[in-house]
Amino acid sequence: MRWTLKPKPNPETVARLSSDLGVSASIATLLAQRGIETFEQAKSFFRPDLNELHDPFLMKDMDKAVARIETALATGENIMVYGDYDVDGTTSVALMSSYLKTLTPNIASYIPDRYAEGYGVSYRGIDFAADNDISLIIALDCGIKAVDKVAYAKKKGVDFIICDHHRPGAEIPKAVAVLDPKREDCEYPFKELCGCGVGFKLIEAFNKKRGGTFEVLLPYLDLVATAIGADIVPITGENRILAYHGLNVINVAPRMGFKAILTHIKKEKLTITDVVFIIAPRINAAGRMKHGLHAVNLLTEEDEATAMKFAAEIENFNAERKDTDKAITKEALSQIETLKEQERLSTVVYQEDWHKGVIGIVASRLTETYYRPTLVFTKSGDKLAASARSVKGFDVYNALEACKDHIEQFGGHKYAAGLTLAASEYENFKSKFESVVAETIDRRLLTPEISVDAEINLDEITPKFFRILKQFAPFGPGNMTPVFMTQKLTDTGFGKCVGAEDAHLKCQVKQRGKKPIFDMIGFGLGPKFETISEKKTFKAVYSLDENEWNGNVSIQLKLKDISE
Known part of the structure; x- marks a missing residue:
């Protein structure tokens, strides 16, 4: 994982927003990063108004x-x-x-x-x-x-x-x-x-x-x-x-x-x-x-x-879908290993009996193991059909455009697309797509990135701070859930691995020189327990979440990654 701290917005804009809205500098920073620079823009953001829809x-x-x-x-x-x-x-x-x-x-x-x-x-x-x-x-x-x-x-x-x-x-x-x-x-x-x-x-x-x-x-x-x-x-x-x-x-x-x-x-x-x-x-x-x-x-x-x-009926379809995409993902990963394609810059896999309905999901799943532009093909009539998924920052639509001599039709977006081609063109396409990716992708994009909104101290996380943060919703592209980084953290001594095969990391953290103590949960981060053990100092990137236990609601840190 690579952590990328977003550029700090104009300090004058942050100071003005903080004063006009009566919010902390950290909240004002998050707003400015989202292009909100005035009181009126903030009002539109926090209170989306149907009257502001375009004609x-x-x-x-x-x-x-x-x-x-x-x-x-x-x-x-x-x-x-x-x-x-x-x-x-x-x-x-x-x-x-x-x-x-x-x-x-x-x-x-x-x-x-x-x-x-x-x-x-x-x-x-x-x-x-x-x-x-x-x-x-x-x-x-x-x-x-x-x-x-x-x-x-x-x-x-x-x-x-x-x-x-x-x-x-x-x-x-x-x-x-x-x-x-x-x-x-x-x-x-x-x-x-x-x-x-x-x-x-x-x-x-x-x-x-x-x-x-x-x-x-x-x-x-x-x-x-x-x-x-x-x-x-x-x-x-x-x-x-x-x-x-x-x-x-x-x-x-x-x-x-x-x-x-x-x-x-x-x-x-x-x-x-x-x-x-x-x-x-x-x-x-x-x-x-x-x-x-x-x-x-x-x-x-x-x-x-x-x-x-x-x-x-639809619940049954969904259960069937889950079983199918799990099985195909396993077969696709096996194919990559059999063909010794682990080190390629793209993933292109094909099996004629793979279920066409789930190849898009399988393509997404494969990027979790091999983080690179991915296409999963199956037989569709007398043609081959594929779903494409990309990685952050790489335009897979443009890459397919560069391979159009081998494609019959395609359509989609920057990060997801679909296409069909003649079976005889599969190997030609696979070779061309790999060369297009090799020529055009910035190699840094092949390492998953965590985009960090701001570095904050734990004592900035107050009930008011979290209450305002919740009003940033609905979250999604262009307004993702804010991600924070905090340094000089130590586990209070309760850190442990939890879940099946100790897959997840759970601990209580405090920051050197600060009073607050927060629960922290890191799904899939069990293997990083060594980083926090024996009261070692570490830094973390996380989002904020509500944890409800026995009727009590508290703010917890939802870990994305930790590092020494």
């Missing part, structure tokens, strides 16, 4: 999209709501279809089969629309590169509205409207919406045009917050506002599907982290192991008994 009509083609839906409703057309099979896609379809069903019964939901159709807009989906007298498809979380498919649909008399957030290719599809803030010709102020976020802006615009109040849209924000968390988009700007209020909906008035998922979760208040690790994997499991429509059905169900039945 949806600032998005390129929004007027055309709204007009086309108005025409469809006025003439009684059948509309298909089409979305990807992941969390962002299924929440998008649930949001759009349930909203439109309040206006017309002529709505069909469609999620492509991960195995038979693959990612994105499919010819089979278009044929289904044409065969069922559907003349408008609203595609969510996909479609920005579907140039040929949109043209094919047009010949069949089917129009498209595309709501996407992925990077466009060289050509924009000739759809009725293409909503994507990442279009170069789109001047929408916030570029980092997820697919469900773009879908929400469309229903916001439509509702505004009809003269509706914003309040009618509030129940849909739980879906948007879930997609924001699961799709790992920055939780800044509009995403922070949408996630903050969406979490409030989940905690105060969750939809029946979420209630059913959370039946056995004993937690008073869910955070975005809970959404990412409890709700999202279960929604994802449907598309991974069976079909994404199972997730849409759960998210749109209003009857409690039916929702509980759907949730139980």
